[in-house]
Amino acid sequence: xxxxxxxxxxxxxxxxxxxxxxxxxxxxxxxxxxxxxxxxxxxxxxxxxxxxxxxxxxxxxxxxxxxxxxxxxxxxxxxxxxxxxxxxxxxxxxxxxxxxxxxxxxxxxxxxxxxxxxxxxxxxxxxxxxxxxxxxxxxxxxxxxxxxxxxxxxxxxxxxxxxxxxxxxxxxxxxxxxxxxxxxxxxxxxxxxxxxxxxxxxxxxxxxxxxxxxxxxxxxxxxxxxxxxxxxxxxxxxxxxxxxxxxxxxxxxxxxxxxxxxxxxxxxxxxxxxxxxxxxxxxxxxxxxxxxxxxxxxxxxxxxxxxxxxxxxxxxxxxxxxxxxxxxxxxxxxxxxxxxxxxxxxxxxxxxxxxxxxxxxxxxxxxxxxxxxxxxxxxxxxxxx
Amino acid sequence: xxxxxxxxxxxxxxxxxxxxxxxxxxxxxxxxxxxxxxxxxxxxxxxxxxxxxxxxxxxxxxxxxxxxxxxxxxxxxxxxxxxxxxxxxxxxxxxxxxxxxxxxxxxxxxxxxxxxxxxxxxxxxxxxxxxxxxxxxxxxxxxxxxxxxxxxxxxxxxxxxxxxxxxxxxxxxxxxxxxxxxxxxxxxxxxxxxxxxxxxxxxxxxxxxxxxxxxxxxxxxxxxxxxxxxxxxxxxxxxxxxxxxxxxxxxxxxxxxxxxxxxxxxxxxxxxxxxxxxxxxxxxxxxxxxxxxxxxxxxxxx
Numbered sequence: 248x249x250x251x252x253x254x255x256x257x258x259x260x261x262x263x264x265x266x267x268x269x270x271x272x273x274x275x276x277x278x279x280x281x282x283x284x285x286x287x288x289x290x291x292x293x294x295x296x297x298x299x300x301x302x303x304x305x306x307x308x309x310x311x312x313x314x315x316x317x318x319x320x321x322x323x324x325x326x327x328x329x330x331x332x333x334x335x336x337x338x339x340x341x342x343x344x345x346x347x348x349x350x351x352x353x354x355x356x357x358x359x360x361x362x363x364x365x366x367x368x369x370x371x372x373x374x375x376x377x378x379x380x381x382x383x384x385x386x387x388x389x390x391x392x393x394x395x396x397x398x399x400x401x402x403x404x405x406x407x408x409x410x411x412x413x414x415x416x417x418x419x420x421x422x423x424x425x426x427x428x429x430x431x432x433x434x435x436x437x438x439x440x441x442x443x444x445x446x447x448x449x450x451x452x453x454x455x456x457x458x459x460x461x462x463x464x465x466x467x468x469x470x471x472x473x474x475x476x477x478x479x480x481x482x483x484x485x486x487x488x489x490x491x492x493x494x495x496x497x498x499x500x501x502x503x504x505x506x507x508x509x510x511x512x513x514x515x516x517x518x519x520x521x522x523x524x525x526x527x528x529x530x531x532x533x534x535x536x537x538x539x540x541x542x543x544x545x546x547x548x549x550x551x552x553x554x555x556x557x558x559x560x561x562x563x564x565x566x567x568x569x570x571x572x573x574x575x576x577x578x579x580x581x582x583x584x585x586x587x588x589x590x591x592x593x594x595x596x597x598x599x600x601x602x603x604x605x606x607x608x609x610x611x612x613x614x615x616x617x618x619x620x621x622x623x624x625x626x627x628x629x630x631x632x
Numbered sequence: 633x634x635x636x637x638x639x640x641x642x643x644x645x646x647x648x649x650x651x652x653x654x655x656x657x658x659x660x661x662x663x664x665x666x667x668x669x670x671x672x673x674x675x676x677x678x679x680x681x682x683x684x685x686x687x688x689x690x691x692x693x694x695x696x697x698x699x700x701x702x703x704x705x706x707x708x709x710x711x712x713x714x715x716x717x718x719x720x721x722x723x724x725x726x727x728x729x730x731x732x733x734x735x736x737x738x739x740x741x742x743x744x745x746x747x748x749x750x751x752x753x754x755x756x757x758x759x760x761x762x763x764x765x766x767x768x769x770x771x772x773x774x775x776x777x778x779x780x781x782x783x784x785x786x787x788x789x790x791x792x793x794x795x796x797x798x799x800x801x802x803x804x805x806x807x808x809x810x811x812x813x814x815x816x817x818x819x820x821x822x823x824x825x826x827x828x829x830x831x832x833x834x835x836x837x838x839x840x841x842x843x844x845x846x847x848x849x850x851x852x853x854x855x856x857x858x859x860x861x862x863x864x865x866x867x868x869x870x871x872x873x874x875x876x877x878x879x880x881x882x883x884x885x886x887x888x889x890x891x892x893x894x895x896x897x898x899x900x901x902x903x904x905x906x907x908x909x910x911x912x913x914x915x916x917x918x919x920x921x922x923x924x925x926x927x928x929x930x931x932x933x934x
Contacts, residue, residue: 270714270715270718270719270722271711271714271715271718273707273710273711273714297718297722298718299714299715299717299718299722301710301711301714301760302760303707303710303756304752304753304755304756304759305752305753305756307703307704307707307753308704308706308707308710308752308753308756309707311700311701311704311707311708311711311753312707312708312710312711312714313711314700314708314711315675315698315700315707315708315709315710315711315712315714315715316711316712316714316715317711317715318698318711318712319673319711319712319715319716320715320719321714321715321718321719323711323715337701338700338701338704341700341701445673445696445698445712446673446696446712446715446716446719446735447696448671448696448735451693451694451695451696451697452696452697453686453691453693453697454696454697454698454699455686455698455699455700456686456687456688456689456691456699457682457683457686457687457688458688459688462688462689
């Protein structure tokens with residue numbers, strides 16, 4: 248049932264979009280996302296999709312256009328990176344506030360200035376509070392699977408979803424991607440489900456009225472409830488997807504965490520490097536582990552705490568700069584465990600900014616430091632008792 | 633069509649909107665929508681019209697209406713049009729297909745949303761040939777935020793950001809010609825209209841709605857609050873704007889410009905300026921050269 252194709256992350260994203268066959272796809276290029284809209288435009292030109300491709304003049308218009316289309320009763324998808332995502336900032340909140348189940352591919356790239364086109368997560372971490380679900384992917388396979396899953400999540404919770412892949416590292420690198428048959432995808436995603444349709448003239452709607460304070464607060468509370476529901480929805484929907492693909496997509500994945508004395512928490516492609524270092528160090532008998540977080544919004548505090556368990560030392564790598572603040576992923580992990588009575592020694596790292604290589608030796612050095620810390624903790628504990 | 637008959641047509645804007653006394657916007661919107669004879673969707677930019685017609689849980693709109701943001705009406709309309717085309721022609725869902733007739737898309741924006749912040753999105757929608765009518769109610773400043781200058785504000789006009797004082801004589805720059813910018817996009821239909829000439833406005837909207845592609849109608853919208861005049865003078869001032877050639881009424885089908893209301897013997901411009909508090913300072917001797925500049929500009933434009 249699973250065919251294998253050699254695809255880049257960008258192609259995997261466009262391929263999934265082809266199978267989803269959205270009603271409207273506004274397109275605007277930005278490095279490193281550009282291949283996604285190019286491949287999709289090619290599918291449209293070849294008649295492989297029914298989608299209306301709208302060649303807008305900016306990312307702000309790309310999302311505005313998707314918002315108009317989704318409100319008017321069709322699936323709408325688009326893609327962006329970096330400055331484009333930053334330009335969309337205003338519209339991200341309008342999409343989520345209007346409860347429109349838009350799915351957007353993001354090839355992560357650093358934010359200017361100074362301008363740089365390579366990967367870090369400052370763009371999408373910068374919009375983590377916009378009311379969008381965020382799914383971080385390690386490789387092209389995960390991009391493909393997550394894009395299909397995203398449609399079910401978005402429409403199930405009536406809330407928009409971003410599927411993130413590392414710019415260039417994932418978006419431009421070819422890997423074998425197992426794909427489903429078109430009909431199976433059509434059946435899996437089902438008919439477009441939306442809360443309202445502007446084009447229904449029998450029931451004329453006023454979309455986005457001016458609301459008083461109390462109604463605003465109520466709408467935001469509803470939105471919070473919706474995005475929180477995505478945690479359970481993710482488990483159910485990825486289960487039905489796994490029945491088709493044979494590949495379970497977990498909210499977060501653990502590798503070697505059970506008896507670990509030092510764990511690193513990371514997202515996206517960096518997980519591959521960390522996993523390989525964990526393998527090597529485990530061979531040497533060192534108790535290290537990896538938690539790869541996939542679902543970043545809503546943040547899976549219970550899963551993360553459960554996986555950290557009794558591990559005495561935890562490091563978190565954020566692929567972003569943080570100015571006068573604790574980095575986002577680190578803060579989220581820290582806040583998640585605080586009320587669960589888990590109090591490991593925590594360390595924050597910021598690596599891979601602007602596409603800087605994250606090398607196995609660096610990860611190894613981090614693990615060695617964390618293990619030293621664990622040893623020190625054990626010693627002081629013994630000393631104390 | 634006469635005015636009496638026109639008033640019988642559905643205006644799709646319920647009574648009880650909350651615009652200021654004397655506001656020209658409801659006159660413009662009602663006249664425009666009375667030209668409608670098929671299903672339509674309204675797209676509205678943030679601004680006076682949006683704020684005054686949709687105070688939740690009430691709405692004045694008897695048509696499907698969508699407000700998204702201030703600067704993205706062109707792109708929003710494009711998304712709605714795309715969704716409509718997809719549902720009519722391409723959707724595998726037969727029930728959806730059957731339920732969809734061709735709808736007209738009518739977009740409204742003030743001069744802020746049209747001349748300034750929304751120009752990029754609007755220009756792109758024009759260039760792509762989106763099938764919609766864009767109607768600008770041009771009240772010549774950012775009125776919804778309390779009268780700040782826009783690029784549609786005339787030379788010399790007072791606003792709260794083009795103040796009078798030792799260093800200020802009102803707006804220093806001449807206004808931008810949005811209608812000419814639209815013309816430069818080679819649209820199939822462009823017009824200027826005024827709430828003083830109801831049938832002219834109605835006929836223009838009617839004609840525009842029968843044409844495929846992007847259409848642009850710029851309508852002068854006198855504003856008692858921002859122009860500083862007594863509310864009962866709205867239509868009179870709109871009329872003076874036309875008869876002084878300050879606001880020529882014309883249309884352009886496929887680029888051929890035609891004056892729809894000829895003004896053979898224009899009234900002196902000061903008749904339009906004088907009743908408006910925003911121009912009061914121009915009538916002091918030392919500022920008379922600003923009036924002169926305005927007069928020259930109008931003559932050249934005509």
